[in-house]
Amino acid sequence: MVEWTGGAYAAGWDIVTASERLQALAAEFWEFRLQEFPTIAQDVGDPRYRRQLFRESIDDHDRRAAAALAFADRLARIPSGELSAQNRHSHRLLQRELGAIVEHHRYATHLRPMMFPDSPDLIIAFALQTTTIRDRNDAEDYLARLATLPGYLADRRRRLLAGAAAGYRLPRPLLPRILAAVESHLGLPDEQSVWMRPFTTLPRGDARFAGARERLARLIAAELRPAYTQWRDMLRDDYAGRCRDSIGLYDEPQGAAYYEFLVREYTTTGDTPQEIHAAGLAEVARIGSEITAVAARAGFGADIAAMRRHLETNAGFKLKTKEQLRERLEVLAKRIERRIPEFFGRIPRMTYGIESIPEAQSAQLPPAYAQPNPPNRRSAGVFWVTGLPDRCPTTMHVPLTLHEAWPGHLMHIALLQEMDELPAFRRYGMMGYTAYIEGWALYCEQLGHDLGLYDDPFAHYGQLEMEMWRAVRLVVDTGIHVLGWSREAAIGYMAEHLTLPRSTIEAEVDRYIGMPAQALAYKVGELRIRGLRAHAAGVLGERLDLRAFHDALTGAGPVTLDLLEEHMRSWIDGMSSAAA
Numbered sequence: 001m002v003e004w005t006g007g008a009y010a011a012g013w014d015i016v017t018a019s020e021r022l023q024a025l026a027a028e029f030w031e032f033r034l035q036e037f038p039t040i041a042q043d044v045g046d047p048r049y050r051r052q053l054f055r056e057s058i059d060d061h062d063r064r065a066a067a068a069l070a071f072a073d074r075l076a077r078i079p080s081g082e083l084s085a086q087n088r089h090s091h092r093l094l095q096r097e098l099g100a101i102v103e104h105h106r107y108a109t110h111l112r113p114m115m116f117p118d119s120p121d122l123i124i125a126f127a128l129q130t131t132t133i134r135d136r137n138d139a140e141d142y143l144a145r146l147a148t149l150p151g152y153l154a155d156r157r158r159r160l161l162a163g164a165a166a167g168y169r170l171p172r173p174l175l176p177r178i179l180a181a182v183e184s185h186l187g188l189p190d191e192q193s194v195w196m197r198p199f200t201t202l203p204r205g206d207a208r209f210a211g212a213r214e215r216l217a218r219l220i221a222a223e224l225r226p227a228y229t230q231w232r233d234m235l236r237d238d239y240a241g242r243c244r245d246s247i248g249l250y251d252e253p254q255g256a257a258y259y260e261f262l263v264r265e266y267t268t269t270g271d272t273p274q275e276i277h278a279a280g281l282a283e284v285a286r287i288g289s290e291i292t293a294v295a296a297r298a299g300f301g302a303d304i305a306a307m308r309r310h311l312e313t314n315a316g317f318k319l320k321t322k323e324q325l326r327e328r329l330e331v332l333a334k335r336i337e338r339r340i341p342e343f344f345g346r347i348p349r350m351t352y353g354i355e356s357i358p359e360a361q362s363a364q365l366p367p368a369y370a371q372p373n374p375p376n377r378r379s380a381g382v383f384w385v386t387g388l389p390d391r392c393p394t395t396m397h398v399p400l401t402l403h404e405a406w407p408g409h410l411m412h413i414a415l416l417q418e419m420d421e422l423p424a425f426r427r428y429g430m431m432g433y434t435a436y437i438e439g440w441a442l443y444c445e446q447l448g449h450d451l452g453l454y455d456d457p458f459a460h461y462g463q464l465e466m467e468m469w470r471a472v473r474l475v476v477d478t479g480i481h482v483l484g485w486s487r488e489a490a491i492g493y494m495a496e497h498l499t500l501p502r503s504t505i506e507a508e509v510d511r512y513i514g515m516p517a518q519a520l521a522y523k524v525g526e527l528r529i530r531g532l533r534a535h536a537a538g539v540l541g542e543r544l545d546l547r548a549f550h551d552a553l554t555g556a557g558p559v560t561l562d563l564l565e566e567h568m569r570s571w572i573d574g575m576s577s578a579a580a
Helices: 018-036 038-044 058-076 085-106 120-128 136-147 149-165 172-186 207-242 255-267 273-297 304-313 322-343 394-404 409-417 434-450 457-481 487-497 502-514 520-543 546-554 561-579
Strands: 352-356 368-371 381-385
Touching: 018 038, 018 058, 018 085, 058 085, 058 149, 085 255, 085 561, 120 149, 120 172, 120 207, 136 149, 136 207, 149 207, 172 207, 172 502, 255 273, 255 434, 255 520, 273 304, 273 457, 273 520, 304 457, 322 352, 322 381, 322 394, 322 546, 368 394, 368 409, 381 394, 381 409, 394 409, 394 434, 394 457, 409 434, 409 546, 434 457, 434 520, 434 546, 434 561, 457 487, 457 502, 457 520, 487 502, 520 546, 520 561, 546 561
Parallel strands: 352 381
Antiparallel strands: 368 381
């Protein structure tokens, strides 16, 4: 096993302050992360690992766990009581991150078949689509990264088979989706492939890249297609017989304890699965009452089913082409951006665009998602929207845009990247704080009321439908992994409360099966943030400045929900004292 070779910052610790020791250890941990995860280094503009993509062998995971234990031991010797408030937060968050690495290894996460929706081919595609080629060196580095992909897929294959031997088996309903995702890549011609995509924006006749294009074509034919084909064949011909019929984590070794760990990890709270299930049932009932009121306002009395039939059968609520969908969202996004300064004082420098998800991949993905701009600022953020317009009716457009673009993910993450005062592991590691990131984006959907975007009852219904979507997740995810729900029971529950197409509901349920507990973070985070706004309104009354409140929320930096609450309550108390 290769060992972590860092440690230079440890010298002289007996003669420096606690703050300096923390800063040095945080810097060393960040260096460790760059070395272990080359894609992070590329995103932040560090050129040292630009010819690598992934380090994902079993030995890699063993090494990380051992290094995390050593880091944690050194961190424990730094007295947090001697630190400033922000540094105390960094101390606690670094302790949390190190502990998570160790716990994930203890629960053998790297041997568990967590492959939907984040299958290896999708992880590769996401990593590659942020690539920008500007000169020959960029092209050479990109070809070198692509050449490592067969090794990455071989490592994933070894991990998958080792996990199966240890009792960690893929739920059978997920295998067709994973195979379809691989087939979608293999079925595309080279020029449309994810591997070729960074070259498609370059002038076709640019002689600087002619040689690189030719070598890329040979690499695709000789190594990439065969590696993807081997991965597909292993799943289809060998691994299929090792799948399990049950879908809940409770049916895996240490499954119940592992799920409880994942709940804590994603929600960053101490809430139990049972408490979250109960909270989900309460939210479903509350939102259902609001939907009934909206149905009455829309002229359907209390007949929610009639309103839903109207939405499903009226062609005016669905666009015909992916181009129409993208263009409509582009117009909506600009309308929202015009109002942003009314509600935010801090606005990021980075821009974003809107693109259509390729149709071949759209069936395996949600209706939309955000691809944040890389911290190296070499490409803009992207609001990706489905290439299948039927999966994104017009009632979803406002909440989706608020959630994924501005002021949601793309704006929020760009702001966090600009917080130079934070240690790098926080500034660039925000995706480790799902409840804060996703809770904020879901809260942003609510801002459509402040913006006047839900005055129409059908638009308001769309917002409530999206909120209901996140509420039923609390019920369904815990139902599957704790209460033993079947896949059909989960699909039925969602269909009872949502107007989403069955295909979308099935994909969502399979996501909860394949990525346990992750979907809990959205609603749990949003409820905490809404609670903070209600508390601020109760304390400050008419003195509450939403602009300042939002700046304080985004200015907390990536944090757990308990630290966010501490930060915001301190801010509210300060504003109250200043006004007294």
